[in-house]
Amino acid sequence: MSDVTRAEVCVAACADLFAGAGETLASPMGLIPSLGARLARLTGEPDLLISDGEAFLLTPESTVEGWLPYRRVFDVVAHGRRHVVMGANQVDRFGNQNISAIGDHARPTRQLLGFRGAPGNTVNHRTSYWVPRHGPRVFVERVDVVSGVGYDHAAGPFHDVHRVVTNLAVLDFATPDHSMRLVSVHPGVSVDEVRRQTSFPLAADDVTETRLPTDGELELIRTRLDPDAKREREVR
Amino acid sequence: MRDKRMTADEVVGRIEDGMTVGIGGWGSRRKPMALVKALLRSNVTDLTVVSYGGPDVGLLCAAGKIRKLVFGFVSLDTIAYDPWFQRVRETGAIDVLELDEGMVQAGLRAAAHRLPFLPIRAGLGSDVLTYAPGIRTVRSPYDDGEELVAMPALKLDVALVHLNRADRHGNAQYLGPDPYFDDLFCLAAQRRYVSCEQVVDRFEGAPQTLLLNRMMVDGVVEAPGGAGFTSCVPDYGRDEQLQREYATAAGDPERWPGFYERFLG
Secondary structure (H helix, E strand, C coil): CCCCCHHHHHHHHHHHHCCCCCCCEEEECCHHHHHHHHHHHHCCCCCCEEECCCCEEECCCCCEEEECCHHHHHHHHHHCCEEEEECCCEEECCCCEECCEECCCCCCCEECCCCCCHHHHHHHCEEEEEECCCCCCCEECCCCCCCECCCCCCCCCCCEEEEEEECCEEEECCCCCCCCEEEEECCCCCHHHHHHCCCCCCECCCCEECCCCCHHHHHHHHHHHCCCCCHHHHCC | CCCCECCHHHHHHCCCCCCEEEECCECCECCCHHHHHHHHHCCCCCEEEEEEECHHHHHHHHCCCEEEEEEEEECCCCCCCCHHHHHHHHCCCCEEEECCHHHHHHHHHHHHCCCCEEEECCCCCCCHHHHCCCCCEEECCCCCCCEEEEEECCCEEEEEEEEEEECCCCCEECCCCCCCCHHHHHHCEEEEEEEEEEECCCCCCCHHHEEECHHHCCEEEECCCCCCCCEECCCECCCHHHHHHHHHHHCCCCCHHHHHHHHHC
């Protein structure tokens, strides 16, 4: 299939986050990660559990297969069979994430959501991040407030920050000191561009090109998962 | 059995300056807005509020009622940020205890169980503990020796919640998809007040939806539409237009007084 868009590459990259997840709750925040999780379930990961974002677990046919009110989400967090893909106002070199506030926490220049579930997510189960606009104000040397816990903080036996998917690239922390590494750049993006849009030095050996969605995946994205192409508004 | 029916103003008459008030619901979902409005009309002030925050927090911030907020987040759900909450934070007008949202549950549960704390993993390594130096860790006495957050009990003087149905004795029922944490708020509090869409003599539907029993409630307020503009499904969804008007006015000092008068009226 021709004319694959950047958004479609991002959806496939988000689907790949769940490779090997098995019978785990996928908790994607935001449209592109949601499409990715649902694409993964329709392809290589049929056992994924996915909620409606409120209180129900839904099958691919949108029938209710389970009840998951917020109180039970906290139980799943503590139990650990969950992979969350959160947003991030800031992410730093060691995978610390901020969705709480910009500036001094006592009197922020910009109040954001708050810690939400980021501290609990990151110390209990696998966590990835989705950044629709990769830039130096998001990829900072040090986050102002540590909401999601990074590799340079003691974080216990279950800490597992997996990957960061952005509109430009896929990144992970598979370096000796767990600093961020460039895994792949999306088709049409250069390594230099990602470096320019990142405020800290990025390990970039063996960088590949992010894979294109297969014809089968494109068909699912375009006709079944997102026929109105809302994905194109989140990533251009 | 006691008849606990009362008005929203009678509920607020039992709230004193400086009290710690827990507010049920979640974000912009099933908030006890009729009781919040009664608070806004009162002279009660200097409150510590514990909430999974939504426009309840924003409105109480706007009215200068909050001295300290204990929260995991403040959001209007379909609108990411509450402008009034942002303003009071950015001007340093309120104190905060900002927690992971699971820590809020653990703190309420500790209070509900009359325990001084409950261990939880959430918070470790994050800045929750940086900005809440009063929260300590505890080490497992068993072979694992794991260090955990000792989430202190969030003891409430007052709990305010809104459910779909209640009887005059304080048994109460949610009919939507999620009970949120309204039972925990009541169990963690000394004085417990539930507003409801309708006071009924007999409950319909599955008994599992009877979230509160009369041991957990001191006052019942019949308040049809009493969660609006937040959602109270299946009775009604969120009034998105009114919420947008709220958020727009909250971000514009010129428009706020007009909106506020109309909202309280």
